[in-house]
Amino acid sequence: MKFLTNEVKIALAAIVGIVILFAGMQFLKGLNVFSSADKYYVRFSDISGLSASSPVYANGYKVGVVEKVLYDYSQPNNIVAVMGLDKNLMLPRGTKAEISSDLLGNVKLELKFGPNPIDLIEKGDTIEGGMATGLMGKAADMIPQVEVMLPKLDSILAALNTLLHDSAITRSVHNVDQITANLGSTTNELNQLSSQLNHQMPQMLAKVDGVLTNTEGVTRQLNEMDFGATMQKVDRAVGNLEQTTAKLNSNEGTLGLLMRDPGLYNNMNATMRSADSLLMDMRLHPKRYVHFSIFGRKDR
Known part of the structure; x- marks a missing residue:
């Protein structure tokens, strides 16, 4: 009697298929049936969607998965998650596990290591769990503040709507357009002026060079002048002027006497009046002073 009958072969094939199917399902969940991992327990009061096959990360690196979640119906606040972690990972005492989720709703478990890397947790121990205050948590904390701000935002939007429908705003916008156009024309004029200045700049620079050359020539002439001799001449002229002034102020000389002697002035004035x-009289009676006679002079 043969042992490997057709019925046995079919049974063995079914068993192998079931094992492969189970291993595949576990693999898709993130669990590896053929590898062993160190188990740790995390106690939560609220798991917020954490389930079996949820990944476990440490510093952003995947170190294990959540193998199963145990719910205590007698104590609803006592929920235990079983983690299967890599054997090479050592957990310091004081390590905590925090549940976090991204914007797509994917839930994961983050390990926050304790401060002392020497004092380690034994395998199979229980650590404390909690919720991570990520972006979603911060957004949830902001909801009450947003609700308080909504009435104010409504009033601000109403005021903005009223302001935008004001005709003065429209006129101001048109004025701004005109100002912009004027600025554009002014910019064009400035560009034209700048181009003209660029064309005229060589001539202006040539004139400036000429002026500088003349200035250098004048400066050279001033440097070549004998200021000592010139100042001596000026001193002599000032000395002569001082001597002339002194003589005029003294009684010496005709001008000095004329300026300081009133009698001389009066005599000269009388002489001028007599003259x-x-x-x-000579103009009125010329015959008294000039006589012409062909036959000689007559006695009067």
């Missing part, structure tokens, strides 16, 4: 009278 003026004589000239007037």
Whole structure:
């Protein structure tokens, strides 16, 4: 009698298929049936969607998975998650596990290591769990503040709507357009002026060079002048002027006497008046002073 009958072969094939199917399902869940892992327990009061096959990360690196979640119906606040971690991972005492989720709703478990890397947790021990205050937690904390701000935002939007429908705003916008156009034309004029200045700049620089050359020539002439001799001449001229002024102030000389002697001035004034009278009389009676006679002079 043969042992490997057709019925036995079919039974063995079914068993192998079931094992392969089970291993495949566990693999898809993130669990590896053929590898052993160190088990640790995490106590939660709320797991917030954490389930079996949820990944476990440490510093952003996947170190294991959640193998199963145990719910205590007698104590609803006592929920225990069983973690299967890599054998090479050592957990310091004080390590905590935090549940976090991303924007897509994927839930994972983050390990926060304790401060002392020497004092380690024994395999199979229980650690404390909690919720991570990630982006979603911060957003949830902001909801009450947002609710308080909503009425204010509503009033601000209403005020903005009223302001935007004001005709003055429209006129201001048109004025801004005109100002922008004026600025554009002004910019074009400035560009034209700049181009003209660029064309005229060589001539202006040539004139400036000429002025600088003349200035250098004048400076050179001033440097070549004998200021000592010039100042001596000026001193002599000032000295002569001082001597002339001194003589005028003294009684010496005609001008000095004329300026300081009133009698001389009066005599000269009287002489001038007499000469003026004589000239007037000669003009009125010339015959008294000039005589012409063919036959000789007559006695009067």
